[in-house]
Amino acid sequence: MDLLAQLMTSFIATGAFGILFNAPKETLIKCGLIGMGGWLIYYVLAAYSDNAVLATLAATIFIAVLSQQLAKFYKTPVIIFSVAGIIPLVPGGLAYDAMRNFVENDYNTAIALAAKVFMLAGTIAFGLVFSEVINQIIRKITDFKREKLNS
Amino acid sequence: MPKNFDLIKLIDNVEIMGEKMEKKVEQTYEIIEVCLLAGKIMLQSGAETYRVEDTMVRIAAAFGLGKTHSYVTPTVIIFSAEGMEPTKTKLMRISERSTDLKKIAMVNSISRSISSGEINLKEAMEQLNEMNSMDVSFPFMIQVAAAALASGCFMIMFSGGWNDFVPAVISGGMGYLSFVYFHRFVSVKFFSEFLASFVIGLLAFLFVKIGVGQQLDKIIIGSVMPLVPGLLVTNAIRDLMAGHLVAGLSKGAEAFLTAFAIGAGIAVVVSFA
Numbered sequence: 001m002d003l004l005a006q007l008m009t010s011f012i013a014t015g016a017f018g019i020l021f022n023a024p025k026e027t028l029i030k031c032g033l034i035g036m037g038g039w040l041i042y043y044v045l046a047a048y049s050d051n052a053v054l055a056t057l058a059a060t061i062f063i064a065v066l067s068q069q070l071a072k073f074y075k076t077p078v079i080i081f082s083v084a085g086i087i088p089l090v091p092g093g094l095a096y097d098a099m100r101n102f103v104e105n106d107y108n109t110a111i112a113l114a115a116k117v118f119m120l121a122g123t124i125a126f127g128l129v130f131s132e133v134i135n136q137i138i139r140k141i142t143d144f145k146r147e148k149l150n151s
Numbered sequence: 152m153p154k155n156f157d158l159i160k161l162i163d164n165v166e167i168m169g170e171k172m173e174k175k176v177e178q179t180y181e182i183i184e185v186c187l188l189a190g191k192i193m194l195q196s197g198a199e200t201y202r203v204e205d206t207m208v209r210i211a212a213a214f215g216l217g218k219t220h221s222y223v224t225p226t227v228i229i230f231s232a233e234g235m236e237p238t239k240t241k242l243m244r245i246s247e248r249s250t251d252l253k254k255i256a257m258v259n260s261i262s263r264s265i266s267s268g269e270i271n272l273k274e275a276m277e278q279l280n281e282m283n284s285m286d287v288s289f290p291f292m293i294q295v296a297a298a299a300l301a302s303g304c305f306m307i308m309f310s311g312g313w314n315d316f317v318p319a320v321i322s323g324g325m326g327y328l329s330f331v332y333f334h335r336f337v338s339v340k341f342f343s344e345f346l347a348s349f350v351i352g353l354l355a356f357l358f359v360k361i362g363v364g365q366q367l368d369k370i371i372i373g374s375v376m377p378l379v380p381g382l383l384v385t386n387a388i389r390d391l392m393a394g395h396l397v398a399g400l401s402k403g404a405e406a407f408l409t410a411f412a413i414g415a416g417i418a419v420v421v422s423f424a
Contacts, residue, residue: 009308013301017301019289020297021250021251022288023252024253077255079255087376095379096414124385
């Protein structure tokens with residue numbers, strides 16, 4: 001029941017963020033589905049392994065790979081599909097918590113939280129770059145094979 | 152007087168050559184203009200730095216300008232084209248940035264049709280100009296409704312209870328609404344973010360005070376999500392990894408300022424509560 005609520009809310013939240021980012025109308029549902037898939041992976045992994053970094057990495061790679069395939073299929077930039085899906089994973093709540101502790105003069109907690117934010121944001125960026133590199137390698141290998149066949 | 156005659160011919164030739172050269176120079180300028188306009192629209196719509204550079208170089212190459220260099224940061228685009236004539240460079244200042252995925256997709260499709268040779272220079276310029284002045288965003292009230300709904304949903308996703316759903320929806324929607332309205336009056340983004348998060352904090356506090364909401368923290372975290380610079384933080388680190396050091400650092404600074412504004416706005420409420 002809890003999982004069902006998470007799925008529903010993540011779908012609506014990512015779709016709504018698609019509207020805020022002014023994604024094309026026909027991609028809103030796909031954005032929502034990508035975000036839902038990513039959040040499902042994050043939620044389950046974070047609950048079972050208790051490691052937010054690992055869960056974020058897995059969810060980011062899932063979102064990035066799926067977005068790249070969709071982008072190739074619909075001939076649009078990758079960012080259209082990936083942006084809204086990434087948003088739930090972004091440590092916005094943590095960043096807010098860190099900032100709140102800063103302005104409340106509790107610097108020790110604030111620094112610890114800020115370091116965590118930096119780690120998570122870095123993980124998301126790493127996941128995005130990582131899946132892009134994998135995509136490039138696959139493309140190069142297929143190009144290479146095709147050239148070999150032709151020659 | 153044959154000598155004089157030759158001289159006149161020579162002058163004529165030089166003049167013809169000059170005209171030809173001028174035409175070519177003008178065309179190069181037009182190509183640079185199209186590239187810069189495309190880059191400007193993309194950057195203002197929040198495209199990644201590498202995509203902006205890549206698109207501009209591609210458009211130039213499609214029009215026959217092989218040797219080009221582009222340098223993109225969040226606030227400026229510099230584009231230069233080498234060729235037979237002296238190298239030409241143009242600069243464009245970017246002051247306003249937002250996220251508009253639809254425009255990125257539209258510029259992308261125009262750049263595609265330029266690359267495949269479907270449209271020429273003049274048509275490309277017309278289409279880009281038309282797009283630059285066009286407003287393709289969703290109606291304002293739908294945006295506010297989306298922000299409100301997203302706030303409520305995020306509150307649930309961050310393991311809040313369902314009885315805080317309505318307070319989060321209302322304060323999130325009001326926060327986004329006040330952000331947009333404050334931003335119309337005050338052009339300093341930092342200040343409008345500060346005021347918007349102040350409104351969110353105040354509303355959440357009032358909801359908890361009159362007993363409609365339970366957990367103040369969860370309501371606030373859900374409601375500030377539409378304002379939080381999550382995308383900026385991720386893009387900043389990604390730019391740094393891709394080697395766009397200046398772009399990455401300045402995006403990181405912008406994200407830090409936004410996060411600070413939001414934190415400060417909430418803190419004002421929390422410290423007085």
